[in-house]
Amino acid sequence: MEKVDLDWGNIGFGYVKTDKRYVADYKDGQWGEGRLTEDDKVTVSECAGILHYCQEIFEGLKAYTTKDGRIVTFRPDVNAERMVGSAKWLEMPPFPPERFVEAVEKVVAANAAWVPPYGTGASLYLRPYMFATGIVIGVKPATEYQFRLFCTPVGPYFKGGAKPITICVSDFDRAAPHGSGHVKAGLNYAMSLHAYVTAHANGFDENMFLDSATRTYVEETGGANFLFVTKDKKVVIPKSNSILPSITRRSLVHIAEHILGLKVEERPVALEEVKDFAECGLCGTAAVISPVGKIVDHGKEICLPSGMEKMGEVTQELYDTLRGIQLGTIEGPEGWIHEIKV
Numbered sequence: 001m002e003k004v005d006l007d008w009g010n011i012g013f014g015y016v017k018t019d020k021r022y023v024a025d026y027k028d029g030q031w032g033e034g035r036l037t038e039d040d041k042v043t044v045s046e047c048a049g050i051l052h053y054c055q056e057i058f059e060g061l062k063a064y065t066t067k068d069g070r071i072v073t074f075r076p077d078v079n080a081e082r083m084v085g086s087a088k089w090l091e092m093p094p095f096p097p098e099r100f101v102e103a104v105e106k107v108v109a110a111n112a113a114w115v116p117p118y119g120t121g122a123s124l125y126l127r128p129y130m131f132a133t134g135i136v137i138g139v140k141p142a143t144e145y146q147f148r149l150f151c152t153p154v155g156p157y158f159k160g161g162a163k164p165i166t167i168c169v170s171d172f173d174r175a176a177p178h179g180s181g182h183v184k185a186g187l188n189y190a191m192s193l194h195a196y197v198t199a200h201a202n203g204f205d206e207n208m209f210l211d212s213a214t215r216t217y218v219e220e221t222g223g224a225n226f227l228f229v230t231k232d233k234k235v236v237i238p239k240s241n242s243i244l245p246s247i248t249r250r251s252l253v254h255i256a257e258h259i260l261g262l263k264v265e266e267r268p269v270a271l272e273e274v275k276d277f278a279e280c281g282l283c284g285t286a287a288v289i290s291p292v293g294k295i296v297d298h299g300k301e302i303c304l305p306s307g308m309e310k311m312g313e314v315t316q317e318l319y320d321t322l323r324g325i326q327l328g329t330i331e332g333p334e335g336w337i338h339e340i341k342v
């Protein structure tokens with residue numbers, strides 16, 4: 001397979017139009033047949049539900065080239081299931097999980113030339129999404145929708161090693177206790193942008209959002225779940241109904257318990273106890289784990305003992321194991337690696 005001519009190590013995280021994307025429409029109470037298209041433009045009515053009442057959900061996952069040259073994706077079935085949950089929450093018709101996986105297979109196979117080669121650190125980012133195309137003027141769910149899936153090559157998240165980041169405790173809330181925080185809907189991200197821009201303007205890399213009811217417990221950042229490690233190497237994961245159930249975090253918990261033999265606790269984590277942890281990381285598809293070196297709570301600094309130079313020891317082990325599974329150098333649990341037939 002001839003690859004497109006890109007400087008894979010330096011492509012960054014941006015959008016590049018690739019060859020083909022997948023489209024399926026929902027009309028008259030059912031999903032129509034999907035198709036691959038070269039057309040990257042979306043045309044909708046000025047009165048489409050997405051434009052007024054924000055009925056949109058999405059997913060994010062990656063395709064990789066393994067050491068032995070196979071093209072694989074990581075647990076696409078779990079993204080498919082999560083999208084069903086998001087759809088139900090937004091009163092949208094779920095896209096059938098088996099069709100979601102089939103769309104992933106079709107798009108990756110049709111864009112195989114864009115899947116970065118092994119060893120470059122780059123990957124092919126896949127963005128499945130679904131939105132209301134049907135006309136609505138009164139506030140109610142639309143009756144017509146479109147599911148799409150496109151891909152774009154993205155560069156290595158960490159160039160020259162993972163540098164720990166500094167985050168701040170946000171003054172803003174991301175999600176209400178019984179709200180939409182646990183679903184992957186565009187509206188949650190619109191809500192997080194002001195907080196994100198404010199954090200950046202103040203010199204921080206990310207926000208730590210707290211539970212909005214009591215502002216006592218750690219929730220997540222705008223795009224990743226937290227993972228903490230205690231001084232005696234226990235992995236601690238914040239538990240809350242208003243955070244997105246990260247597939248990376250769930251996979252890391254499995255690795256910690258079943259591959260590395262570590263103890264894991266999933267429980268509410270008070271901001272007050274963060275100063276006692278040894279390591280902190282942010283888990284998500286983009287970076288697998290971004291190490292956090294410092295958390296600033298309104299001028300009060302919490303410096304993690306793992307420091308500002310490198311990942312903590314346990315975080316690094318978790319990271320290496322999950323990356324190894326994704327790149328085919330470590331055998332993962334059954335079903336985690338989904339090979340794409342090109």
Ligand SMILES: Cc1ncc(COP(=O)(O)O)c(C=O)c1O
Binds near residue numbers: 060221224244284
């Ligand atoms: C709010 C939020 N939390 C967590 C995550 C990490 O989830 P995943 O590991 O499934 O990418 C993401 C990214 O998708 C996110 O947007």
